[in-house]
Amino acid sequence: MKSFKQRKQLLIKKPLLLLWLIQPSAHIVGMDKLFTTLGEGTRRNCYEWETQRLIGLKSMDTKYACLVLNREIRAPQNVVKELWQNANIRCTVDGGTNRWRQFLKGLNECETPLRPPDFITGDFDSMSEESRAYFCNEVTKFIHTPDQNATDFTKALDIVRPLLLAQNSRDIIVFHDTSGRFDQIMGNINALYKKQNAMLNLYLLSGSSLTWLLRPGKHSIFIPQDLVKEQRWCSLIPMGGEVTISTTGLKWNIENGTLSFGGLVSTSNTYSSCTVTVETNGTLVWSMGIFSFSDDD
Secondary structure, X not given: OOOHHHHHHHHOOOOOEOOOOOOOOOOOOOOOOOOEEOOOHHHOOEEEEEOOOOOOOOOOOOOOEEEEOOOOOXXXXXXXXXXXXXXXXXXXXXXXXXXXXXXXXXOOOOOOOOOOOOEEEEOOOOOOHHHHHHOOOOOOEEEEOOOOOOOHHHHHHHHHHHXXXXXXXXEEEEEOOOOOOHHHHHHHHHHHHHOOOOOOEEEEEOOOEEEEEEOOEEXXXXXOHHHHHHOOOEEEEOOOOOEEXXXXXXXXXXXXXXXXXXXXXXXXXXXXXXXXXXXXXXOEEEEEEOEOOOOOO
């Protein structure tokens, strides 16, 4: 069993794997560890996001769920394996079951087998019979969700949500990718907005980025020094409509400015500090580069 230090050294070898997820210290008893609301009164609607503690999630006793959507899994194998193994709830969504089986085939046969999915959900129009047979076991439950008025993704969230809340958590890491089907990308972003009031925190993890919503309020996002040094990209995108924001810690800050489609949208920004603050009167998308590959700048 490698020590934490050894695992960290392994993960930062080329291609450089800057491995983070959101793990703030808890400020309110009972709040989940990935997402923190600070106090009441003057500090109401203040949020902290510390994005450098994905390594060692198990040792930090973090509770979260993993979902696999029907896109190629392009995040590094060791990232995906550690997240999957340490999750409290593991779910593949319809065609995502094929993607997960494909991912498993690419692993070293000498490695410890990964835990099976707890749930496989969807209308099952994309999952192959081979994948169904592969995951037939005493652990995995198949849940048919035939409703065509919602996506398989949002229906899976409805299944996972009460199970997470019962464990005093609300965090879901979603393996997806941002290449190929633009309509699916927009559908996934729409799911973030649809579920923003459902006591869920959704993080879209791709092969090059991590994306989540910033709700109305003031946000402090703590950026690993390596990202600042490498001038990795970040974006603030007003997908839900016009917002007024003020920022600090970015190379191109905005002071009481308006973001909107057809107007200003802050893409391809980067960092001037290890702490970024964003104060916003509306919900917007925050996205950041997290793995260092030469073709995603």
